[in-house]
Amino acid sequence: QQQVKQSPQSLIVQKGGISIINCAYENTAFDYFPWYQQFPGKGPALLIAIRPDVSEKKEGRFTISFNKSAKQFSLHIMDSQPGDSATYFCAASMMSGGSYIPTFGRGTSLIVHP
Amino acid sequence: AAGVIQSPRHLIKEKRETATLKCYPIPRHDTVYWYQQGPGQDPQFLISFYEKMQSDKGSIPDRFSAQQFSDYHSELNMSSLELGDSALYFCASSPRGLAGTDTQYFGPGTRLTVL
Numbered sequence: 001q002q003q004v005k006q007s008p009q010s011l012i013v014q015k016g017g018i019s020i021i022n023c024a025y026e027n028t029a030f031d032y033f034p035w036y037q038q039f040p041g042k043g044p045a046l047l048i049a050i051r052p053d054v055s056e057k058k059e060g061r062f063t064i065s066f067n068k069s070a071k072q073f074s075l076h077i078m079d080s081q082p083g084d085s086a087t088y089f090c091a092a093s094m095m096s097g098g099s100y101i102p103t104f105g106r107g108t109s110l111i112v113h114p
Numbered sequence: 115a116a117g118v119i120q121s122p123r124h125l126i127k128e129k130r131e132t133a134t135l136k137c138y139p140i141p142r143h144d145t146v147y148w149y150q151q152g153p154g155q156d157p158q159f160l161i162s163f164y165e166k167m168q169s170d171k172g173s174i175p176d177r178f179s180a181q182q183f184s185d186y187h188s189e190l191n192m193s194s195l196e197l198g199d200s201a202l203y204f205c206a207s208s209p210r211g212l213a214g215t216d217t218q219y220f221g222p223g224t225r226l227t228v229l
Contacts (some may be wrong), residue, residue, distance in 0.1 A: 043118075043204050043220030044157065089156055096170050099145055099210055102218070104156035 003027060004092050006105025013112050019077040021108045023090035026071065030092035032100050035064065035075050038087045038107075047088070048075070080112045116140055118221030120205050126227045127195050135190040135224045139207030145169065146188040147218060148180060149204040157204060163188055164210055195228045202226075 006023045013019045023033075034049035050057045050064040050073065057064045063076040077084055087109050091102035119138040127133050139146050145164045149157040150173075159172035163182035174180070177195075182188045192199060202225050206218040 041222075043206070043223050045220065046217055049217075099147075099162060099164065099169060099208065101147070101159050101162065101170055101172065103159075106156050107154075 002106065003103045004090060004105040006090050006108060008108060009106065010109040011111070013080045013110065015080065015082060015112055015114050017080050017112075019075075019080045019084070019110055019112070021075045021088055021090065021110075022072065023074065023092075023105050024070075024072045025092045027092070027094070028071070029094045030103075031095070032093040033064070033066065033073050034091050034093065034102060035062075036089040036091065036104075038089065044089060077110075080110075082112045082114050085110055085112050118205055118207050118219055120203075120221040120224050122224060123222065124225050124227075126229065128229055129195060129197065131195050131228075133192045133195060133226060135192070135203050135205075135226070137188045137190070137205030137207075137221060139186050139188070139205075140209075140219055143207035143209050143219070144186060145208045145210045146182055146186065147206040147208075148174075148188070148190050149206065149220075151202040151204060151223075153201070155201075160190070192226075197228050200226060200228045 035047045036044035037047045038044040061078045066073040087107045090105040093100035093102045121136045147162040148160040151157045160174040162169045166182045180190045202223045204223045206220045208218045
């Protein structure tokens, strides 16, 4: 049973458009929500993260929107560029054994056409 | 900046063989995590270590074992390999000393193919 549900599975966007990826979770014990970007053959890299006491966080062209009551969060990529083409994973974490272990969503393959 | 180093990058084994994957964390990072990522799948947490002690355990098969050494590098030992063990294995490290930090830095991964 997937604890973090991510959609869409794949996304195609034109250059300059907005890419939106959505995630939902069930366990209210999660208290840290990172997004990872993964290029083929590479390890995931932390892109941006948010905690539930904040409804929105923006870093450059990347914005996380967080809805605690709905247990949903989303990633918005503004002015999408071909270099953004990658797989994006949302994750939800809680403190366990002294560190946060992320539970990943299934991933979204983003293709940005030039 | 130094990154997480994993070796080997590619490994081909036969069924029932053993494999050892190595991970060298970023200097001064004391926590190491291991993940398994199947084709088209999300990374699945296997096990983590903090200061050479097992910290958390995820979906790691009994055929696998891991440890963290005094220099903080870690090794994932996999025995009686099965076809289903073919996957990308990622190591990640983090500096636990920073309160509340969750930033894990992933290595490039080891691609294991079991024939």
